[in-house]
Amino acid sequence: MxxxxxxxxxxxxxxxxxxxxxxxxxxxxxxxxxxxxxxxxxxxxxxxxxxxxxxxxxxxxEKAGPVVAPSGAQGKDSLAIPVGKDGAKSTLTIWEDMRCPACQAFEVAYRPTLHQLADSGKLRIEYHMVRLIDANLGGTGSLRAANAVACAQDAGKFRDYHDALYANQPKETDDAFADNAKLISLSGKVGGLDTPAFQKCVKNGTHDSWVNKAQKAFQGGGFTGTPTVLLGGKNIYQDQTMTPAKLKQMVEDANRG
CATH class of the missing domain: 1.20.5 (Single alpha-helices involved in coiled-coils or other helix-helix interfaces)
Structure with a gap:
């Protein structure tokens, strides 16, 4: 070599x-x-x-106070705020957090359909307010906002104020709803809501213990995220084929049946 x-x-x-x-x-x-x-x-x-x-x-x-349910609350332990007629053949159960961006996205996409179905007497909606984001990210914005919408329910203005808060929802990491003054200022977007009674209810946290009880019921129900949207016991929010049109058809079919 x-x-x-x-x-x-x-x-x-x-x-x-x-x-x-x-x-x-x-x-x-x-x-x-x-x-x-x-x-x-x-x-x-x-x-x-x-x-x-x-x-x-x-x-x-936190100092535990009496559980004060908002006016007209129904269901087990009076944890549900109803929208629509009691005699509707279909009931939609919604567990949501006012600080939750996914809840806002659901409301924005489905709101016209939900309003139409509820106003026509075909659908009854039961809202359960929880404070999941507070636990995940810290803060009290979920609790404060949930108490505030419960205060709006006392005044017969739940749906309008509920929609106004979602329309003005801060970023998930911004705990702006923890400020009662912010929540009271947003009540000005709903005619007749910004009253001394509403302001007192918000500032005193009248329904705080009610919100905490709803949170415990949410956890006890085995739910893992918000929004949880149930129709006939089935979580339709997990159905990737679900659309407002499909939901409307399901409700109308139930009414014809």
Whole structure:
């Protein structure tokens, strides 16, 4: 074998050795990144658990008041605010959080249909107000806004004020609804709502314990997110084929049946 061939083979082996070393180093970096990512995920979960624990502790340390249901509330423990006629053949049950962007998206998309069906007497809607975002992100905006819409229910202005809050919903991470003054100012968008009685109800947190009871019922029901929208016991919000038109057809079919 010539010296030139020996040198060529040696050079090739050296190149292969260098490539193997590079591959080993890359594999090591990959394993480090995977482990690092796993640690970040665990820390993220721990942070969420920490927030939940902190909020749970905060809630348990709050002074418990009497559960005051809003006027006209119905259902088990009077946790449902009804919209529409009692005799409607179809009932839509909605669990929602006034601070929840997905709830706002549902309301914006389905509101005209829900209003039409409720006003025609074909659909009865039962709203349950919860405070899921408060627990997930901290703050009290979900609680304060839920209390405020319950106060609006006392004044017979629930639906209009409920819609006004969603139309002016802050970003999920912005706890603007924690400010009672903000909630009272938005009542000016609903004729006849901004009264001393409404302001007192909002400022005093008259229905806070009622909201907390609804939150416990939500958790006890095994629901995992908002909005949870039930028609005939089925969560139609999870149906990816559901549209306002399809919902309307289902309700009209039930009325004809």
């Amino acid at each position: 010539s010296e030139k061939n020996r040198d060529g083979k040696r050079t090739a082996r050296e190149r292969l050795a260098v490539e193997r070393d590079k591959q080993k180093a890359a594999d090591k970096r990959r394993r480090t990144l995977v482990v690092g990512a796993s640690i970040v995920c665990v820390l993220g979960l721990a942070a969420v658990i920490g927030v939940l624990a902190a909020n749970a502790g905060k809630e348990s340390s």
